[in-house]
Every structure is written in C-alpha cells, then in structure tokens.
Amino acid sequence: MGFQESFKALSDSTRREILQLLKSGSLSAGEIVEHFNMTGATISHHLTILKNAGLIVDRKVGKYIYYELNLSVVEEVMSWVAGLKE
Secondary structure, rough: OOOHHHHHHHHHHHHHHHHHHOOOOEEEHHHOOOOOOOOOOHHHHHHHHHHHHOEEEEEEEEEEEEEEEEEHHHHHHHHHHHHHOO
C-alpha cells in the first residue's frame, strides 16, 4: 500500500463518507450499509478499496465483519499533506 492507493481511495465521496462514519468507532458492514442508498455489494466494493489502501482494517466477530479506521495510515497521509505547507 502506498500514497497512490490511499489518494485513489480518498477520491470517491462515498469512501470519504464511510471514513467519516468510522471516526466514532468500528461498525459492521451492515451498519455501514444502513447509512447509504446503495446495495450491500456496492458498499462492499468501497470497503474493499479502503481496506486495500490501508485506510481501514476489518475483524470478524462471529458472522459479522467490523471495520475501523487504520489510524497509522490516516496519520501518515495527513502528515504528508501537512508537510506541503512548510
């Protein structure tokens, strides 16, 4: 994973909204889907892109998959962007 994947993932408004939802803590895939007027398959696609970019991580609990922010990657991207102001 690198900046290219991270910025590509961040280029989509739905994926940015998913990240906003995950700011307050982990959510199951079903809970994320409830916030959108899209199919579960479409949200799953967005989650896969975010996961491949390293922006989120998932964990399986029983039959549910929970997603949460990968703060180390988010902080790395933010640090790089902040460095542009120097």
